[in-house]
Amino acid sequence: MHTQSHDLLHLLEERGFIHQGTDQDGLRAKLAAGPVTAYLGFDATADSLHVGHLQGLMLMRWLKQAGHKPLLLIGGATTRIGDPSFRDTSRPVLDEASIQANILGIKSAFERYLGADVPLVDNADWLDGLGYLDFLSQVGRHFSVNRMLTFDAIRTRLEHSLSFLEFGYTLLQAHDFTELARRHGCTLQIGGADQWANIINGVDLGRRQGLELFGLTMPLLATADGRKMGKSASGAVWLNADRLxxxxxxxxxxxxxxxxxxxxxxxxxxxxxxxxxxxxxxxxxxxxxxxxxxxxxxxxxxxxxxxxxxxxxxxxxxxxxxxxNEDIPTLQLAPARHAAGVTLAELAVEAGLAASRSEARRLAAGGGLRLDGQAVADAEQTLPSGAGQWQLSAGRKRHARIVVEG
The missing domain is CATH 1.10.240.10 (Tyrosyl-Transfer RNA Synthetase)
Structure with a gap:
């Protein structure tokens, strides 16, 4: 599939990818003029991405198909700090071995969606060697603390506890953008709507340094029932097969x-x-x-x-x-009740697969009660431990999904 660059923003808007941009008219002209290098960044907080990250990966696929150049930034350095944006608490600090293991897991998802030819850059390459005084001189002097305190992402944390380490995160991300512009010719940053303040800080820093940079944010996704995208009742929906x-x-x-x-x-x-x-x-x-x-x-x-x-x-x-091809009824089971032990016979009754526990026992005795496709010999056995979901079936045509939240 190939998408013409001059149609790209329209296509992205039509498909629901765009929340807001720093200068969409300017970006439209930039995209039409030739290949644009765009970056999407992730901190290495887990060894796999999940479907909450998928929106950004798909947007980058469309960019690549239109002839532009995706660049993926891993926050090997900023992972040690943690982005405070719209978080109530600090994120746990990871050791270097964990960060490197996570980078390998994230890289495999990048390559499946975008190909092995897409550059993957680690901001530790420039942040690890950056002295504090140099950072204050090159970056810090361009930022007003008064203005930063007006950003929603910062202001919400002031009600709790915001460390100086976390407060400096937005400056580091802004510096990342200008470094990528100088090193790789990157002029577009992609991020979620919660990254808006960080992105416009990078665009503004670039302007002060004579760089023309652009930013696009994507809407924060939630399912229709209000659940955060990337989560299911049984946990995170990971992109790597060794996790899900x-x-x-x-x-x-x-x-x-x-x-x-x-x-x-x-x-x-x-x-x-x-x-x-x-x-x-x-x-x-x-x-x-x-x-x-x-x-x-x-x-x-x-x-x-x-x-x-x-x-x-x-x-x-x-x-x-x-x-x-049918919607299967779902029975949500509270973790406390699950931990106390609930029998398949009880669940069969509650799910409408049997009129009574005795009927459920008769179904099991005749080989008609199945859990995840396997015949259940004793309907009084309990559901397996741990969060997850199971398919409980009575005969070949009646099914129910049992879900235990983590």
Missing amino acids: APFDFWQFWRNCDDRDVGRFLALFTELPMDEVRRLGALEGAELNEAKIILATEATRLAHGSDAAQSARSGAASLFGQGAL
Whole structure:
């Protein structure tokens, strides 16, 4: 797929990627004039990205397909500090070995979405050797503390405790932008809406140093039921297969809220917008086919075509093709009750799979009660320990999803 540069901002707006920009008219002209190097940055706080990061990766894919040059910045240095933006508490400080291990895990996700040819840069390359007095002279003198205190990301932390270490984070990110401009010709920074203050500080610092820089932010995503994107009832939805199996990744998208289908198809697949609108407008049972397409396309991008088809086939085999195209009732189980021990017979009754516990026991005795596709010999056994989700089935056509939040 190739996207013409002069259409790129329109395409990104249409698909829901853009929240605000520092100078969109200027950026539009810049994109039309030739290849633009754009960067997306992540601190190395975990050894995998999750679907909350996926919006940025997809935006960078569209940039690359339009002939522009993505650049990915890992905060090997700033991870030691932590971005305070819209956080109530400080983030735990990681040791160097953990940071390096996390960088390797994050790199694998970058390469799956953007290719191994996309440069990955670590800000430790320039921040580790930067003296404090040099930093104050080159960067600090350009910033007004009075103005910084007006930023929402800083002001909300003042109600709690904000260390000088964290307060300086926005200056370091601004310095990153100007260093990337000088070293790599990078003129565009991409980030979430919570990064707006950090981005405009970088653009402003660049202006004071004679650099023309631009910033684009993406809307902060939440699911229709108000849950933060990147989380499910059973934990983070990781992009790396060693953290979350492709089958479970596929199931996350298949089980999304009906109200999210059209939006997610636009953001997390590369289907043409005409097809996105058609699928998003489906209703009732037909909308489930759109969810299957969403799940398969999103899994293909994350794990490859073979893994996507295997996940789809596995779901059809486990639940039956008919169940795959139906919304499966979900029973939320409180962690305290789960820890106390709840039997499959109780769950079968609560999920409407059996009229009574005795009926559930008879189902199990006849081989008709299954947990994740495996026959249950004793309906009085308890649900396995730990957070997660399971499929409880009575016969071949009746299913329920049991979810225990972490």
